[in-house]
Amino acid sequence: MPTITVYGNDLSPPARAVRMVAESVGVDVDLKRTYPLRGECKKPEYLKMNPMHQIPTINDGGFFLSDSHAIATYLVDKYAKNDSLYPKDVLKRSIVHERLFFDVSLYTKVLNFVIGPLLLKKEPTDESRNSLVDGLETAERFLTASKFIAGDSLTIADYCLYCSITFVDFPQKGQIDLSKYKSIQRWIDLLQKTSPLVKKYDQFAEKGLKIFLEDGKY
Ligand SMILES: N[C@@H](CCC(=O)N[C@@H](CS)C(=O)NCC(=O)O)C(=O)O
Structure with missing residues (x-):
């Protein structure tokens, strides 16, 4: 290997x-x-x-x-042995790119909202909250239109956006209620139920959070 x-x-x-x-x-x-x-x-x-x-x-x-x-x-x-996670078809690949670039901006919003306040022990600013909510609403629209984030099947964009979006609620529960985004929640449930990898890496995240909370290591 x-x-x-x-x-x-x-x-x-x-x-x-x-x-x-x-x-x-x-x-x-x-x-x-x-x-x-x-x-x-x-x-x-x-x-x-x-x-x-x-x-x-x-x-x-x-x-x-x-x-x-x-x-x-x-x-x-x-x-990869096949192109299912990152299709070679130009149109499908372009949609994957669109969602990956969306993730770049969304993850910046997530970091501003989650990590700054967690380190500085301050409430997130309204600006960072509004900006993240706007990003989540976009993700909600994508996931209302399709089963996975970039179409009918799982792609690398699902792994990237899953890690970013679940981080919103991860270090500090309840700051933003993800369950009110019905399509995002359906997709999170789908990935958690159908992908053993998602479950496995969620456990790594728990381990990483423990290290962060104990030692401030991030
Ligand atoms: N667009 C980058 C973002 C990576 C990123 O923001 N990494 C953070 C930790 S999760 C980092 O290394 N921050 C340190 C820094 O920016 O100096 C990616 O997708 O890899």
Whole structure:
């Protein structure tokens, strides 16, 4: 089985999404636990691998790649036995891209809403709440129109957006009630019921949260 190194940690949604895609396409992951809040991504040796100083980053036999969405597409293109997670059909692939780019902006909103207040122990600002609600309403519209986030079948965009969206309610329960978004909730339930990988990585997230709450490691 091919093995790649992933620089990430158990709590980070984009790092989990990358590990889920790797496992889906039969790639083993050697996880090097890395915590940006500890300054680990700003060390010169890390900046050489990823000038954007973020997790996840992968090393695949000396090839370094960052950004979970770029990594997810690379892993399927390089290692998957079929194209179901990332269709080759131009129209279907374009919709996957659209949703992946949407995830980039949504995850920024999630981080602003969740992590800042969690670290600073302050209530989230109205601005960060409104911006996230707007993103969730968009996701709700996507999921009202189709069973999965980018159409009728599971794609890498589901893994990425699942990790981002469930993080809204994860470190601090009840800040935003996801259950009021009926289509998002239906999709979360579907993924949790049908994907053993989703269940497995939800448990890693719980483990990562415990480490964060005990040691502030993120
Ligand atoms: N667009 C990036 C976002 C990655 C990201 O925001 N990672 C956070 C942790 S979850 C990080 O490393 N932050 C440190 C920093 O930005 O300096 C991706 O999808 O990989």
